[in-house]
Amino acid sequence: MRVAIPKEITESEQRVALVPQLVPALLKLGCTVLFETGAGNGAYYPDPQYQNVEFYQDATKLYQEADIVLKVEAPFENEISNLKEKSIVIGLLSPHRYPERVKALRDRHITSFAMELIPRISRAQSMDALSSQATVAGYKAVLMAASMTNRFFPMLTTAAGTIRPSNVLIIGAGVAGLQAIATAKRLGAIVKAYDIRTAAREQIESLGAKMINIDVKADASGGYARELTDEEKQKQQEVLFEAISKTDAIISTALIPGRSAPKIISTKMVEAMMPGSVIVDTAAIAGGNCELTQADKIVTHHDVMINGPTNLPSMMARDASNMYAKNLISFIELLVKDGKLNLDWNDEIISQSALTHEGKINHQPTREMIEGKS
Amino acid sequence: MRVAIPKEITESEQRVALVPQLVPALLKLGCTVLFETGAGNGAYYPDPQYQNVEFYQDATKLYQEADIVLKVEAPFENEISNLKEKSIVIGLLSPHRYPERVKALRDRHITSFAMELIPRISRAQSMDALSSQATVAGYKAVLMAASMTNRFFPMLTTAAGTIRPSNVLIIGAGVAGLQAIATAKRLGAIVKAYDIRTAAREQIESLGAKMINIDVKADASGGYARELTDEEKQKQQEVLFEAISKTDAIISTALIPGRSAPKIISTKMVEAMMPGSVIVDTAAIAGGNCELTQADKIVTHHDVMINGPTNLPSMMARDASNMYAKNLISFIELLVKDGKLNLDWNDEIISQSALTHEGKINHQPTREMIEGKS
Numbered sequence: 001m002r003v004a005i006p007k008e009i010t011e012s013e014q015r016v017a018l019v020p021q022l023v024p025a026l027l028k029l030g031c032t033v034l035f036e037t038g039a040g041n042g043a044y045y046p047d048p049q050y051q052n053v054e055f056y057q058d059a060t061k062l063y064q065e066a067d068i069v070l071k072v073e074a075p076f077e078n079e080i081s082n083l084k085e086k087s088i089v090i091g092l093l094s095p096h097r098y099p100e101r102v103k104a105l106r107d108r109h110i111t112s113f114a115m116e117l118i119p120r121i122s123r124a125q126s127m128d129a130l131s132s133q134a135t136v137a138g139y140k141a142v143l144m145a146a147s148m149t150n151r152f153f154p155m156l157t158t159a160a161g162t163i164r165p166s167n168v169l170i171i172g173a174g175v176a177g178l179q180a181i182a183t184a185k186r187l188g189a190i191v192k193a194y195d196i197r198t199a200a201r202e203q204i205e206s207l208g209a210k211m212i213n214i215d216v217k218a219d220a221s222g223g224y225a226r227e228l229t230d231e232e233k234q235k236q237q238e239v240l241f242e243a244i245s246k247t248d249a250i251i252s253t254a255l256i257p258g259r260s261a262p263k264i265i266s267t268k269m270v271e272a273m274m275p276g277s278v279i280v281d282t283a284a285i286a287g288g289n290c291e292l293t294q295a296d297k298i299v300t301h302h303d304v305m306i307n308g309p310t311n312l313p314s315m316m317a318r319d320a321s322n323m324y325a326k327n328l329i330s331f332i333e334l335l336v337k338d339g340k341l342n343l344d345w346n347d348e349i350i351s352q353s354a355l356t357h358e359g360k361i362n363h364q365p366t367r368e369m370i371e372g373k374s
Numbered sequence: 375m376r377v378a379i380p381k382e383i384t385e386s387e388q389r390v391a392l393v394p395q396l397v398p399a400l401l402k403l404g405c406t407v408l409f410e411t412g413a414g415n416g417a418y419y420p421d422p423q424y425q426n427v428e429f430y431q432d433a434t435k436l437y438q439e440a441d442i443v444l445k446v447e448a449p450f451e452n453e454i455s456n457l458k459e460k461s462i463v464i465g466l467l468s469p470h471r472y473p474e475r476v477k478a479l480r481d482r483h484i485t486s487f488a489m490e491l492i493p494r495i496s497r498a499q500s501m502d503a504l505s506s507q508a509t510v511a512g513y514k515a516v517l518m519a520a521s522m523t524n525r526f527f528p529m530l531t532t533a534a535g536t537i538r539p540s541n542v543l544i545i546g547a548g549v550a551g552l553q554a555i556a557t558a559k560r561l562g563a564i565v566k567a568y569d570i571r572t573a574a575r576e577q578i579e580s581l582g583a584k585m586i587n588i589d590v591k592a593d594a595s596g597g598y599a600r601e602l603t604d605e606e607k608q609k610q611q612e613v614l615f616e617a618i619s620k621t622d623a624i625i626s627t628a629l630i631p632g633r634s635a636p637k638i639i640s641t642k643m644v645e646a647m648m649p650g651s652v653i654v655d656t657a658a659i660a661g662g663n664c665e666l667t668q669a670d671k672i673v674t675h676h677d678v679m680i681n682g683p684t685n686l687p688s689m690m691a692r693d694a695s696n697m698y699a700k701n702l703i704s705f706i707e708l709l710v711k712d713g714k715l716n717l718d719w720n721d722e723i724i725s726q727s728a729l730t731h732e733g734k735i736n737h738q739p740t741r742e743m744i745e746g747k748s
Contacts, residue, residue, distance in 0.1 A: 043524065043650075044524055044648075044649040044650025044677055045649070046649055046677065125533035126533050126534060126535075128533060128534070131532075131533065131534075132532060132533075132534040135530065135532060136526075139526060139528075143517060143520050143521050144521070146517050147517050147518070147521055149690075149692075150417065150418055150690050150691055150692035150693065151690065151692050151693045152510075152513060152690070152693050154513075154557075154560065156509065158505075158506060158509060158697065159499035159500050159502055159505065159506070160500060160502070160505075160506040160697040160698075160700040160701050160704075161500075161696075161697070161700050163693055163696065163697070183528075183561075186528065186560050186561055186562060187557075187560055187561065188560060274418075275418040275419070275420055276417075276418025276692050303418055303420065316523075316524050316525065316526070317524055318523075318524035318525050318650050319524065319525045319526050319537055322535075322537065323532065323534040323535070323537070324534075326534040326535045327534050330534075
């Protein structure tokens, strides 16, 4: 089994799918590791740290010789065209965002696995790349907000008087939101969290934050929330308006899988915030939780700064790659036995995460999106 | 008494010398407050928040009508030329950096007080602007390092394995260094601190950090350290080299008043650091503690990023202004009695902080620097 790690060519993607300390895990599985020169540079893993791998200067050749390709982002169509037929690609393939690439994978008879489709069952926890990368995003978003805010997060008692702590509001208490709560608490802020899933309360409170909610049950499958009704949305607006006007910094993290992010923070709410307040909208990649969010820009409106980073994990590429590579290795350990490929299609982890296989799109929602309902 | 607050015109200075919540304190002293339109904007204190002040569109007129001018940075010579003779200027006047401005203050018979010359006695603690601004700098420097580092500061135990905490080294445990220690600890890093003053040990350890030192007594007056001998410097290099090679992030804060910052981090040390490590050198304004530091730039050397911000408090202008304005008000309360100026030259706070008065440079080291020894 020749496992290849190409350099990510998506702009501003600094992560790498394999870190030096995990090369031995692949070798132990009987794999040979093909590594594109410089692929780890963005994450500050220079080539000399990768021991016992075969280095490739030429990405085309690397793709051509690979049985399995490990990626962060979905490969581009020109990368896919270099792949051997029936080879395997594993990555965060974002099928909703890149239907053309899914078609290319299908047409080239690639067996592709999308890490984000791995079911959230306990046996697959160590492969849960959405969670590992959301952990990075939640932490990084708080650092970003704290850096932008012009105010201290902690309370300070100094000879020049007492500085009150910042009020931080976390919207959405999934993995990213919970890590954001923990980080903002670490920094000493007063933290409130808003979530429409009743299941979130215990976790929010165990981290020492106060929960704001609207008394509806909106828990849906996979740990996500369902979309709200118009009436519920109205109620949400009222409850949030009150909280947001007293907030120095907001981290918003509310996502509905495969859909646009819910617009939770209206322009009117932003206008009610104090001058110098900040919003870090981690849902920017799906359009944002704030009406004013623009992808990868800092928008200033009424003296409130709204930052919409679309790839926070890449901004902390070293540890993000470390965690992501561990997720990949855990998954590969399922696929490879005694140095040979061993795809057990009865294993729900394998069957559910497969995006394309033998010229077909395996994942039903993606297939319906691309090929229509049959 | 007409007390004027002009807009700071130094490039990238966002602070303001008066915040809205302290206007009443000046009014209570019997002062009238003249405020330049927009002076608080950089610190996100918009004009409407300043109540019961007289707004001036024209800075020249504001200067001309002021009995006391409150500044952050030293006024430029063209600002000084607009001042009434014998009026008062109070600010962080940096006489070492701006001898021409000191001459202009002298020649115009301005009574100027430099906040950094206020003696560090307990009665003057509430006026200690060096400390209040260093507190901001220490906090902000850690946020900056955490944002640059590509790694988590805290230890994380996740389904994708354990992420080890970052090793952070704080060089210089003065006010900025201690705040940096506290902030890095808050974020969950393993923190070591280096200081050559034996007095620093207790404070470092009380914040939960480990002290590294070289067994010399280098305590000097005013809470600063003396310069080291060549032999001591050699010893310092050896001790630090060992520590630095295992460090993910360094915050350096070592300053000797009125001198260039000691060069503590050699190029060789930087080259021994791990790829992706970061240095935030808060001594950049005085040349930096690292040989590679460049003012207000991020230098990358051997995959180590060295950031040399020269005005960290301005980057957190809202709270920095809040604290600085409190320092100023405490000082003014000494100068003004029943709405009238009352300079008690027997008070060491007043006599020592006076930089120029009645056509003379009052502060001996500045006078010797500008006029030579007499």
